[in-house]
Amino acid sequence: MPIPLNIIGGNLYVTATIMKTYIVKIKQFAVMTGIALSGICGSSAVTPANALSFNFIPASGTSQAAIDGFTAAGNRWSSLFTDNVNINININFSALGSGILAQASSNRLKFSYTDVYNALNNDITSADDNTAVASLSNSATFNLLLNRTKNNPNGIGSATTYLDNDGDTNNQTLSISNANAKALGLATIGTTDAFISFSTGFTWDFDRTDGAITAGSYDFVGIAEHEIGHALGFTSGVDDLEYDSPHIDSHTGVSSYFNDDQLTFVNTLDLFRYSTESKNLSAIDWTADTRDKYFSIDGGATKIAAFSTGSTWGDGRQASHWQDNAGLGIMDPTIAPGELLQITENDLQAFDAIGWNRADNSTAVPEPSNVIGTFIFTAFGAKMVLKRRQKLLTLTEKATFEDV
Ligand SMILES: [Ca+2]
Numbered sequence: 001m002p003i004p005l006n007i008i009g010g011n012l013y014v015t016a017t018i019m020k021t022y023i024v025k026i027k028q029f030a031v032m033t034g035i036a037l038s039g040i041c042g043s044s045a046v047t048p049a050n051a052l053s054f055n056f057i058p059a060s061g062t063s064q065a066a067i068d069g070f071t072a073a074g075n076r077w078s079s080l081f082t083d084n085v086n087i088n089i090n091i092n093f094s095a096l097g098s099g100i101l102a103q104a105s106s107n108r109l110k111f112s113y114t115d116v117y118n119a120l121n122n123d124i125t126s127a128d129d130n131t132a133v134a135s136l137s138n139s140a141t142f143n144l145l146l147n148r149t150k151n152n153p154n155g156i157g158s159a160t161t162y163l164d165n166d167g168d169t170n171n172q173t174l175s176i177s178n179a180n181a182k183a184l185g186l187a188t189i190g191t192t193d194a195f196i197s198f199s200t201g202f203t204w205d206f207d208r209t210d211g212a213i214t215a216g217s218y219d220f221v222g223i224a225e226h227e228i229g230h231a232l233g234f235t236s237g238v239d240d241l242e243y244d245s246p247h248i249d250s251h252t253g254v255s256s257y258f259n260d261d262q263l264t265f266v267n268t269l270d271l272f273r274y275s276t277e278s279k280n281l282s283a284i285d286w287t288a289d290t291r292d293k294y295f296s297i298d299g300g301a302t303k304i305a306a307f308s309t310g311s312t313w314g315d316g317r318q319a320s321h322w323q324d325n326a327g328l329g330i331m332d333p334t335i336a337p338g339e340l341l342q343i344t345e346n347d348l349q350a351f352d353a354i355g356w357n358r359a360d361n362s363t364a365v366p367e368p369s370n371v372i373g374t375f376i377f378t379a380f381g382a383k384m385v386l387k388r389r390q391k392l393l394t395l396t397e398k399a400t401f402e403d404v
């Protein structure tokens with residue numbers, strides 16, 4: 001399949017290049033941190049002791065409007081979750097790819113499924129947490145519906161799904177954003193959690209306190225909330241599967257696929273990713289195809305909201321989002337000019353399930369169907385992509401910067 005191959009190869013190359021740039025920038029910011037911190041960590045001053053707080057570390061030259069916008073976005077998350085952790089995020093403006101408004105990279109860690117299961121079990125603070133943990137495998141491994149692997153019994157790289165229940169490395173490993181690991185008590189280190197970059201190529205409305213976004217401008221605070229949401233752990237490893245299937249083998253230069261045991265990139269949110277087919281097999285759905293995938297905290301029995309299914313093999317949007325343009329929440333993959341983004345009950349349930357503690361500690365807030373009516377949709381105009389960029393992993397890396 002020459003066309004997909006070319007596209008994926010291009011993505012991989014570009015991503016790898018960006019990754020290198022990011023690492024250099026982060027080193028620079030680390031040097032600047034002491035200077036930059038003094039005037040900016042706005043959220044800590046207004047949040048109670050037991051609260052989620054943010055340090056936003058701006059690149060030199062970042063406007064005060066942008067810093068204030070990030071502070072407002074951080075304060076929004078701080079008002080919703082009470083985990084007593086501090087999240088460090090480097091922010092800047094730069095020239096991004098065509099049609100990309102903003103992007104986030106997260107520092108990621110690998111943990112055993114057992115460690116994560118125990119952490120989720122110890123972190124139950126809501127009825128939804130109870131339901132979510134009860135839905136998880138309580139053995140050392142979990143099963144997944146999978147495709148596009150080298151060892152697919154239907155053929156190398158086949159799109160046909162199969163049940164991966166062999167219990168090897170990918171069935172017992174999770175890849176978690178550093179911030180998500182902090183929420184679960186699995187990481188306490190004070191290093192940078194994420195890097196968020198906004199495009200210099202668009203017009204921004206930095207003030208949403210008037211309840212509207214200026215025509216022709218984009219909702220800066222809402223998009224900052226979205227990107228912070230990726231950093232907090234709203235991601236799917238299905239995007240890794242997409243970029244890796246196929247990939248160009250670095251030694252031979254030939255198109256290739258990975259065996260399932262090499263794909264150790266299941267994210268916390270993926271533990272609640274289902275399809276009808278996977279539910280019937282008591283497995284999560286970690287496939288790259290266009291079938292409906294949805295967020296469920298009861299083993300797939302109840303669909304809370306649909307996910308996007310992948311930019312290459314799915315519906316054209318990265319799997320680390322809700323389904324596009326369905327009014328599902330802040331993690332919608334695209335936004336139109338003039339559109340005001342909102343955090344919804346769907347979002348809150350997702351972050352609750354992956355380890356964050358809801359400030360309202362309740363699930364009795366508006367149903368998703370009611371929330372949809374509050375959205376402002378634009379029926380025309382360019383839909384710009386909130387792109388989740390994915391790193392190209394060397395498979396042995398324990399912790400790296402991953403674009404999300
Ligand atoms: Ca396996």
Ligand SMILES: [Ca+2]
Nearest residue numbers: 325332334335
């Ligand atoms: Ca959209």
Ligand SMILES: [Ca+2]
Nearest residue numbers: 352355356357
């Ligand atoms: Ca929770």
Ligand SMILES: [Ca+2]
Nearest residue numbers: 183355356357
């Ligand atoms: Ca927590």
